[in-house]
Amino acid sequence: MSQAISVTRSMFDEVMVPNYNPANFIPVKGEGSRVWDQEGREYVDFAGGIAVNCLGHCHPAMVNALTEQGQKLWHLSNVLTNEPAIRLAKKLTDATFADRVYFANSGAEANEAALKLARRWALEVHGEHKQQIIAFHKGFHGRTFFTVTVGGQAAYSDGFGPKPGGIEHVEFNDLASLKAVMSEATCAVMIEPMQGEGGVVPGEKDFLKGVRELCDEHNALLIFDEVQTGFGRTGTLYAYEQSGVTPDILASAKALGGGFPIGAMLTTNEIAAHLKPGTHGSTYGGNPLACAVSEAVMDVVNTPEVLDGVKRREQMFRDAVMAINEKYDVFTEVRGQGLLLGAALNEKYAGKARDFLLASAEHGLMVLIAGANVVRFTPSLIIPEADIAEGMQRFEKAIAQVVEQHA
Ligand SMILES: *Cc1c(COP(=O)(O)O)cnc(C)c1O
Secondary structure, three states: OOOOOOOOOHHHHHOOOOOOOOOOOOEEEEHHHEEOOOOEEEEEEHHHHHHHHOOOEOOHHHHHHHHHHHHOOOOOOOOOHHHHHHHHHHHHHHHOOOEEEEEEOHHHHHHHHHHHHHHHHHHHHHHOOEEEEEEEEEOOOOOOHHHHHOOOOOOHHOOOOOOOOOOOOOOEOHHHHHHHHEEEEEEEEEEEEEEEOOOOOEOHHHHHHHHHHHHOOOEEEEEEEEOOOOOOOOOOOOOOHHHHHOOOOOEEHHHEEOOOEEEEEEOOOHHHHHHHHHHHOOOOOOOOOOOHHHHHHHHOOHHHHHHHHHHHHHHHHHHHHHHHHHHHHEEEEEEEEEEEEEEEEOHHHHOOOHHHHHHHOOEEEEEEEEOOOOOEOOOOOOOOHHHHHHHHHHHHHHHHHHHOOOO
């Protein structure tokens, strides 16, 4: 047995690298959309581990899959394959445009694989001139050096020395700015169909359609980063299904594992053929434990019951936030799709999203922000109605407090 150490939040600041600044309480237990901290304080969870806990905390289907697989086989490496990985890949390809799957452990790794595959494909099919990768300002694709450079926030990519080259950024939802830089040298366009970290900004339908057309015109691959929008979050298994646009490569993670680390890159037979044996890999990717859990998540999420429920819950969130806003006048709009929603602060509260997050925690509610001006909600896709109602009561108290402080 490991030696008992009594843990406090202040210990974090002693033993952890200071790249995070977590809340001042430490959760120790979760069930559904409720979480309890060390002091036994209870929270309603509208954050869902940043769009990860799509079935809430400790869903029985996931606990069963984990314990069952945990007693059979945890890890093999990719020198061998395993049944859960093949089953999950089969289900993912049956449910999407894709024919092939590559498993990783995170969103960044799924995107990294997508970018490396796009470069390989371009080199082998078109030649060395075709290297340019285009992405969008305020986009977010992860924290490896390639993905963070493709992401459109210099604050995250600067300060680490020379960056990978051949990457350009243009304006999201502005087709002309993309068109202006595209050419036969464009290898791929990487885009979130709805920007998550960048402020919960949906890609307009015409824009996404135009991006697809420009890619076709210039023989470039279209990569959808659905790490945040995917796996039921927007009310379909993937958001591309509602966009009227099919990507060539899709990255999935976050809700894919429901809380167990896993990522996946999905693509077609033709493109996948360029990742020949030895070209890319991961020790843990496709690990039986992760794939068994993900399969269990998918069996629950990819059903009309859950996906239609997302749309119903979206409306409850929108109605509740707008009702609160009638009283306090802090938001300009609630935007987003499904259960990836952002309440944008009005001018009076510009830059103060974190105040709302902190006040919410004080009142027993976990929410997220997306930049300094947006309060973000990414709850469990099956959050009970009663928890939405209770969470919104707490949110109202938090808002009343912030409004009073700023009066
Ligand atoms: C969270 C996120 C990532 C990064 O995923 P990690 O698992 O943290 O590596 C990439 N793209 C988008 C759109 C995300 O929201």
